Amino acid sequence: MCEDNVRLFKRFGVPGFLLALVVSLAVTLHAGPVRNPSHPRARLPQQRISNGAGNRDKNEHINGNFAGAVFIQHCNRWLFKNVIATNYNGDGFSFQVCDDVQFRDCKAINNSDLGFHPGSGSQRPVFRNCAAHGNSQGIFFCWSVSDGLVENCILLENTRYGVSIGHRDTDNIIRRCRIERNGEVGILFRNEDNEFRCGHRNQIEDCVVRDTFENCPVHIQDLRPKND
Numbered sequence: 001m002c003e004d005n006v007r008l009f010k011r012f013g014v015p016g017f018l019l020a021l022v023v024s025l026a027v028t029l030h031a032g033p034v035r036n037p038s039h040p041r042a043r044l045p046q047q048r049i050s051n052g053a054g055n056r057d058k059n060e061h062i063n064g065n066f067a068g069a070v071f072i073q074h075c076n077r078w079l080f081k082n083v084i085a086t087n088y089n090g091d092g093f094s095f096q097v098c099d100d101v102q103f104r105d106c107k108a109i110n111n112s113d114l115g116f117h118p119g120s121g122s123q124r125p126v127f128r129n130c131a132a133h134g135n136s137q138g139i140f141f142c143w144s145v146s147d148g149l150v151e152n153c154i155l156l157e158n159t160r161y162g163v164s165i166g167h168r169d170t171d172n173i174i175r176r177c178r179i180e181r182n183g184e185v186g187i188l189f190r191n192e193d194n195e196f197r198c199g200h201r202n203q204i205e206d207c208v209v210r211d212t213f214e215n216c217p218v219h220i221q222d223l224r225p226k227n228d
Helices: 002-011 016-031
Strands: 070-073 079-081 084-086 093-096 102-104 107-109 114-118 126-128 131-133 137-140 149-151 154-156 161-165 173-175 178-180 185-189 203-205 208-210 218-220
Touching: 107 114, 114 131, 131 137, 137 154, 154 161, 161 178, 178 185, 185 208
Parallel strands: 070 093, 079 102, 084 107, 093 114, 102 126, 107 131, 114 137, 126 149, 131 154, 137 161, 149 173, 154 178, 161 185, 173 203, 178 208, 185 218
Antiparallel strands: none
16 A cells, blocks of 8 residues: 555655655555546545654755645646645645646645645645645745635644735635634735736635734735836
């Protein structure tokens, strides 16, 4: 079983980046290809990935663009259900250039970087009933992430931001979420080099955003070009 392989790697202290590769392999071997998740005959991977702690204090930091406790790249129409990524020295969940990826009832807890990292060029990501607690940021929308949905999620006590939106992240919806007690800002709209590269048409609906330590629930940074 792939889960047994993950546990074996942990037991012998394999560096974090190799563990991330093993976890990614476990997903690939268990799940197989997935069609459109809305199709009644679609095959949706729902297997558990080993949920053990990532032992971040004993492993080198790794950039979430290239790895994570759970990491996929150029993979479309995947579903992660009831997966926990915790105590990893990097991102909890990172997916790069992936379309139609769904997370249901997943948790990112006490990872050193981003809880959930929808990466560059990822379209239509969906997060439902997920939680990000104690990471540096709860959900970080990277470059050109569009038409995503974050619904009924809890983004709590992350050291910097609950949600960060910026570089060409367009037409995303944050709905019915609790975003509380984050270190700097509850929801951040990032400044970019010019108007074209800013995030546009993003909606915040029926959310509770409160008790940030710097008393800034929502921050829309100066959207004028940085070199003005």
